[in-house]
Amino acid sequence: MSQVRDEAADVLVHSLDPEHPANHICTLCAKFYTLGWVTGTGGGTSIRHEDKIFIAPSGVQKEMLKPTDMFVMDFASKEYIRKPKVLKPSACTPLFLAAFTRGAGCCIHTHSQWAVLITLLVEREFGKDACFEIEEIEQIKGIPKGRGKVGNLGYFDRLRIPIIENTAHEEDLTSSLEEAMEKYPDTYAVLVRRHGIYVWGDNVHKAKTQCESIDYILQLAVEMKNLGLPWTK
Ligand SMILES: CSCCC(=O)C(=O)COP(=O)(O)O
Numbered sequence: 536m537s538q539v540r541d542e543a544a545d546v547l548v549h550s551l552d553p554e555h556p557a558n559h560i561c562t563l564c565a566k567f568y569t570l571g572w573v574t575g576t577g578g579g580t581s582i583r584h585e586d587k588i589f590i591a592p593s594g595v596q597k598e599m600l601k602p603t604d605m606f607v608m609d610f611a612s613k614e615y616i617r618k619p620k621v622l623k624p625s626a627c628t629p630l631f632l633a634a635f636t637r638g639a640g641c642c643i644h645t646h647s648q649w650a651v652l653i654t655l656l657v658e659r660e661f662g663k664d665a666c667f668e669i670e671e672i673e674q675i676k677g678i679p680k681g682r683g684k685v686g687n688l689g690y691f692d693r694l695r696i697p698i699i700e701n702t703a704h705e706e707d708l709t710s711s712l713e714e715a716m717e718k719y720p721d722t723y724a725v726l727v728r729r730h731g732i733y734v735w736g737d738n739v740h741k742a743k744t745q746c747e748s749i750d751y752i753l754q755l756a757v758e759m760k761n762l763g764l765p766w767t768k
C-alpha cells in the first residue's frame with residue numbers, strides 16, 4: 536500500500552519541462568555551485584509552485600541533485616506529500632517557508648564568501664546591530680523597491696540588507712530571520728553573520744537575478760573596502 540502511495544507521489548517530480556520545480560532546482564543548484572554559492576553541501580534553493588513546495592535533501596552535494604531526490608510539501612497543511620526514503624529535507628526548510636509565507640515563489644540560500652565577508656566588515660566598522668548599506672551603484676537597480684511596491688530601486692536609492700547572528704543549527708535561524716523580515720519589510724534578502732545569505736523573489740527568475748545582483752554588489756563592496764572607498768556618500 537505504501538509502495539503504491541510512493542509511486543503516486545513520484546508523479547510530482549517527473550516532468551520533461553525543464554522549468555518544472557523538481558528539474559529547475561537541480562539545474563539552478565548546478566549553476567550556483569560554479570559560483571561558489573552551494574559548495575560542500577551548504578546552501579540550496581526551494582521553489583513554491585501553486586500549492587506545493589519543492590525542497591532538496593539535507594547534507595547532499597547540491598550540484599548533483601536529481602529530480603527524484605526532491606521532497607514535496609503541501610503549503611497549506613505543511614505536510615510532506617513526497618518524502619524520498621533515507622534522505623532528510625533541507626535544514627533550511629523553515630527559513631524557506633518564512634519567505635514563501637511572505638509571498639515569495641523561490642528562495643535561494645548561498646554560502647557565498649562575499650556575503651560572509653560583508654557580515655564581518657559591517658560588524659567591524661559599524662557594530663553588530665548595523666545592516667549593510669550601499670548607494671550609487673548601478674546594479675542596485677536589479678533589486679525591487681519592496682513587497683507591494685511597484686518597480687525597482689533607483690541609482691540614488693540606498694540598498695539596505697539586514698544581518699542576523701548565526702546559530703549552531705540552521706533551523707534555529709528562523710525566528711531571527713522572521714524578525715528581520717518584519718523590521719525590514721522591503722527587504723528581499725537577509726545576511727547571516729559568518730554563514731551566508733537568504734535571497735527570495737516573487738518567482739524563480741526574480742529570485743535568481745536578485746541573488747546575482749546582490750552577490751555582485753557584495754563582492755564589489757568588499758573590493759571597495761579594500762581600496763578604502765566608502766559604500767555611502
Ligand atoms: C556545510 S553546510 C552546513 C549546513 C548549512 O549551512 C546549509 O546551508 C545546508 O543545509 P542543508 O540541510 O540543505 O544541507
Ligand SMILES: [Zn+2]
Nearest residue numbers: 577578705731
Ligand atoms: Zn547554510
